Amino acid sequence: MPLSRREFLLDSLASGFALPGLSGRSKAVDYPFRHGVASGDPLPDAVILWTRISPKQDGQYLSYRWLIARDETLTDIVGEGEGITGPERDYTVKIDVQGLSPASEYYYAFESAGHWSDTGHTRTLPQGHLDHLRMAFTSCSNFTHGYFNVYRELAGRTDIDLILHLGDYIYEYAGTDHSLRTGRVHEPLGETYTLQDYRTRHACYKADKDSQAVHRQHPFIVIWDDHEVANNAWQGGSENHLADKGNWSDRLHAAVRAYYEWMPVREPAGTDLYALYRGYRFGDLLDLTVLDTRLCGRDEPAADMAERNRTDRTLLGYEQEAWLDQRMNDAQQQGVRWKLTGQQVMVGQLGTNSLPFNYDQWDGYPAARQRLFDSIRRNQVDNWVVLTGDIHSSWAMTLHDDPFATLADPVGVELVTPAVTSEGIGVKAAAELAAASLEPLLPHLEFVDLHHRGFVLLDITHERLQAEWWVVNRVETPRYQSACLRAYQIPAGESRLIPAQPVLPETLPQLAGFKADLAYLREWSPAGAETAGGGGMLAAHNTAP
Numbered sequence: 001m002p003l004s005r006r007e008f009l010l011d012s013l014a015s016g017f018a019l020p021g022l023s024g025r026s027k028a029v030d031y032p033f034r035h036g037v038a039s040g041d042p043l044p045d046a047v048i049l050w051t052r053i054s055p056k057q058d059g060q061y062l063s064y065r066w067l068i069a070r071d072e073t074l075t076d077i078v079g080e081g082e083g084i085t086g087p088e089r090d091y092t093v094k095i096d097v098q099g100l101s102p103a104s105e106y107y108y109a110f111e112s113a114g115h116w117s118d119t120g121h122t123r124t125l126p127q128g129h130l131d132h133l134r135m136a137f138t139s140c141s142n143f144t145h146g147y148f149n150v151y152r153e154l155a156g157r158t159d160i161d162l163i164l165h166l167g168d169y170i171y172e173y174a175g176t177d178h179s180l181r182t183g184r185v186h187e188p189l190g191e192t193y194t195l196q197d198y199r200t201r202h203a204c205y206k207a208d209k210d211s212q213a214v215h216r217q218h219p220f221i222v223i224w225d226d227h228e229v230a231n232n233a234w235q236g237g238s239e240n241h242l243a244d245k246g247n248w249s250d251r252l253h254a255a256v257r258a259y260y261e262w263m264p265v266r267e268p269a270g271t272d273l274y275a276l277y278r279g280y281r282f283g284d285l286l287d288l289t290v291l292d293t294r295l296c297g298r299d300e301p302a303a304d305m306a307e308r309n310r311t312d313r314t315l316l317g318y319e320q321e322a323w324l325d326q327r328m329n330d331a332q333q334q335g336v337r338w339k340l341t342g343q344q345v346m347v348g349q350l351g352t353n354s355l356p357f358n359y360d361q362w363d364g365y366p367a368a369r370q371r372l373f374d375s376i377r378r379n380q381v382d383n384w385v386v387l388t389g390d391i392h393s394s395w396a397m398t399l400h401d402d403p404f405a406t407l408a409d410p411v412g413v414e415l416v417t418p419a420v421t422s423e424g425i426g427v428k429a430a431a432e433l434a435a436a437s438l439e440p441l442l443p444h445l446e447f448v449d450l451h452h453r454g455f456v457l458l459d460i461t462h463e464r465l466q467a468e469w470w471v472v473n474r475v476e477t478p479r480y481q482s483a484c485l486r487a488y489q490i491p492a493g494e495s496r497l498i499p500a501q502p503v504l505p506e507t508l509p510q511l512a513g514f515k516a517d518l519a520y521l522r523e524w525s526p527a528g529a530e531t532a533g534g535g536g537m538l539a540a541h542n543t544a545p
Contacts, residue, residue: 030056032112035203036212039122040220040264042162043280044102047122047219049095050264051110052206053085061086064112068097072107072119090199092261102127118212122219123161130283131461137164137342138455139225139389140419141205142171144178144186146475148210150420150453153470153482155213159505160457163218164290166389167225167344168422169263170205172198172255178423182476193245198258206262215264222265223276223290225344225390229255232360234298235274256295277320279327286460287331289324291343296320301359308356308364315345315365321372329379337462337492342387347372348397348414348444352404361390373401373411383492384412385465387456391416392424394449394456394469396488396497403444410444410495415467418454421475425450446497447486454485459503465490468502 027034035052053062067080079099085091093110100106103126110117136154154163172192179185187204188197205211229252230238237248245251256274260267268275274295280288297317302308314321324341331339345361347369356363363369376384386399395416400407418424425431431451438448454471468487472480484502491498 028115030113030115032062032115033110033117035206036215037108037110037117037120038215038220038264039108039120040222041266042123042125042219042221044125044127045100046096046098047100047106047124048264048266049097049108049110049120049122050093051117052090052092052203052262053110053112055087055091059087062091062112064093064110066093066095066108066110068100068106068108070104070106072121074107074109074119078106090258090261094261094264096266100124103130118216120216125280126283126285128283130285133282133285133460134160134457135162135164135460136160136455136457137166137387137389138417138420139166139344140168140392140422141165141211142168142173142178142227142419142422143205143208144171144173144176144182144184145421145423146178146182146184146453147478147480148208148214148420149472149475149478149480149482150455151208151210151214152478153472154455155210155217157457157505158217160218163214163220164288164342164387165220165222166342166387166417167223167294168227168390168419169222169224170198170201171227171422172201172230173227191245192255193251195254195257198255199261202258202262220264221280221288221290221342222263223292223342223344224259224294226294228259229295232301233294234300235295236300239301252295275320277316277323281331281336284334284336285462286338286340287327287336288340288342289327291316291320291324291341293344299365302364308359309366311367313365313367315362315368321368321375324372325375325379328375328381328384332379332381338383338385338460338465339381340385340387344388344390346388346391346395346414346416347386348395348399349403349442353402370401373399376411383465383490384495385490386412386414388414388416389419392419392422392453394418394447394452394454394471394485395445396447396467396486397442397445398495398497400444403442407443413490413495413497415456417456418449418452418469418471420455421453424452446488449485452485454482457502463492465492466500466503 032053033051034054038050039047041048053064061084063084065082067077070076079097085093102124105123108120174191175186175189188200192198192201226233230241232239241248277292278290293315297320298315299313328339347362350363351357397414398410399412399414400410428451435448435450439445452471453475457468457470459466466489469485471485472482474480487500487502488497489500
């Protein structure tokens with residue numbers, strides 16, 4: 001039988017590792033589960049289980065069995081089965097386990113050729129009344145830019161229910177100068193174009209031990225952004241796709257196929273594999289919609305202002321717009337407290353409505369953004385919070401038709417997560433100067449940090465939603481310090497951000513210990529962030545591998 005999580009921890013500590021759930025036992029040379037296990041797309045009665053079984057030689061077919069249980073020793077079994085995988089799906093395995101109980105924890109494992117995988121931990125969604133939920137969201141995990149220290153932090157957080165990853169889970173780029181600094185090199189070395197390229201790139205990311213640890217500990221809800229295919233992608237092309245490298249539609253299909261093979265995601269029921277947008281209900285506390293702003297219906301980015309301002313342009317596609325309108329109306333009518341929308345690119349204005357800064361964001365699709373805001377108002381949706389990735393930095397802002405005209409009656413709030421590794425402004429002093437310049441220029445902006453990597457933790461009750469930006473000070477090595485950079489509360493019924501203190505769990509990740517020494521924090525915190533009154537750097541801990 002596979003090791004329990006407790007046995008993994010004991011083995012890990014004995015081997016010098018400091019991460020719960022990371023097995024320190026050496027694996028046999030022919031150990032087939034080299035890319036770990038994962039779970040995702042939880043429902044009240046179902047969850048996706050994933051693994052990959054590495055073959056001894058290409059072309060062979062491999063049998064496996066799986067089981068899921070209520071206990072970490074895998075003795076109270078509630079489901080099991082068997083199957084065969086092979087080269088047509090790159091030896092990946094994905095099981096949609098049905099018949100589970102709501103709001104329940106489960107443990108699972110796979111077996112093949114006498115080898116057991118590590119034991120994974122997952123949970124199902126709640127039904128009915130729910131008092132409290134804790135979840136985290138992040139994005140942008142470029143392997144060559146550094147170590148997945150943020151994943152290590154998340155793997156050690158046993159106080160969260162799930163993780164939302166908002167895209168750029170892999171990057172398609174060839175090797176970069178970052179590899180010289182970090183020592184982390186993409187496989188394959190060149191840019192990804194073919195199905196085998198994308199499969200190999202996903203395998204490179206899933207072979208990372210911190211990636212395996214976070215997937216083993218938490219269920220994921222995932223959505224792609226552009227770099228799962230190519231930079232600034234839309235369904236019709238990409239700004240950096242080279243025609244001499246092949247047909248765009250072939251590249252797009254290859255990237256999407258590899259994504260479905262390698263990610264713990266439930267594939268769309270229909271024939272349109274690009275329609276990955278979907279929704280999740282967490283009892284009466286939260287309705288989460290996960291949007292696709294890339295491949296489903298996005299019009300080509302505008303070349304000029306005249307095209308940008310066309311009223312028929314869409315970022316989501318009209319079918320997704322209609323689906324979102326109905327979903328938000330249903331959640332409001334059914335009395336769900338919070339309506340969260342996870343998506344990729346910034347909704348709030350980064351420039352003025354007449355002088356946008358980035359056409360790739362919602363700023364490049366103002367008519368689509370106005371239709372979104374009109375939908376929220378028409379359906380009288382309250383407690384709307386947008387969760388955003390993509391931009392490798394941390395932001396908190398209120399959402400308005402035109403914040404430069406009036407800040408009255410915001411339609412919602414937007415929270416933007418920093419990246420796992422992808423770089424924002426690398427020089428800290430330059431990042432602080434840029435942030436200080438932005439805050440007076442953007443009246444709807446409450447907070448911005450352009451330097452640190454990390455994630456946003458959401459602590460949600462019926463009375464308020466609290467957002468905490470947890471960051472690490474470096475990713476160039478696996479040695480780092482982490483801290484809560486900023487925290488805000490959004491009161492129920494109000495679209496405003498109030499500085500807050502982090503809601504610390506009873507037991508923080510037991511790595512190298514927890515510190516809240518302000519002198520220690522000043523070593524790497526942004527200027528002035530160590531003051532609790534400003535909602536700044538409030539708590540920290542450090543870790544070493």
